Amino acid sequence: MRHYPWGALIKGIWRTLVALVLTTAFVIVTGILAGGPSFTWLAVGLALSLFAAVPGYLLYRLGAPDHSAGNRVVMLLVLTFASVLGALLVLPAYMSREGVPTDAQVTHVVRAVSKVSEKRFPAYQVADRTTGENLGRLRFLSTEPKVGDTVRVRKDPRGWFNVTIADPTGRFTKLAALVVAVLGLSAFFLGAGGHMPDD
Structure with missing residues (x-):
């Protein structure tokens, strides 16, 4: 057997x-x-x-x-x-x-270029609305905020990751x-x- x-x-x-x-x-x-x-x-x-x-x-x-x-x-x-x-x-x-919800203000809108597809897309430079700290750039938003507009973001307290939108999932x-x-x-x-x- x-x-x-x-x-x-x-x-x-x-x-x-x-x-x-x-x-x-x-x-x-x-x-x-x-x-x-x-x-x-x-x-x-x-x-x-x-x-x-x-x-x-x-x-x-x-x-x-x-x-x-x-x-x-x-x-x-x-x-x-x-x-x-x-x-x-x-x-x-x-x-x-882990990301800390933060109100950010759009300080610049630039036309970034994808190094893969070579297509242009808007990128939004944002800063902490309270402290003025530069938080980085946001890409591929569902809306198109203008300079001075407030957007809700998440920033990494450890500094490992770039800033993301408020709901990254x-x-x-x-x-x-x-x-x-x-x-x-x-x-x-x-x-x-x-x-x-x-x-």
């Missing part, structure tokens, strides 16, 4: 969980970089997030049998996509929890979180199945 390979299943589960934890740790770091107040930091953070899955994947691969090579490739792709989306989620999630954040959850669940089942012995 053939016994179910519980040892292989448990091995696959714990290695997959460690892979996901390592990936998440790298995502937090890259998300902090991506939330910096310039396109350069955004590019650096997102570029590093492409490699966020590698440490977790390598640890997972050490215990995977040779016949699961296909699973290993899919696992790497799943972790990579989850890490990139996860990096984009760090800023709104952090600012929603939205439909994109919820959708991205759902995609990350689905990818994480897929990685879990792939990881567990990828360590099962070949019949």
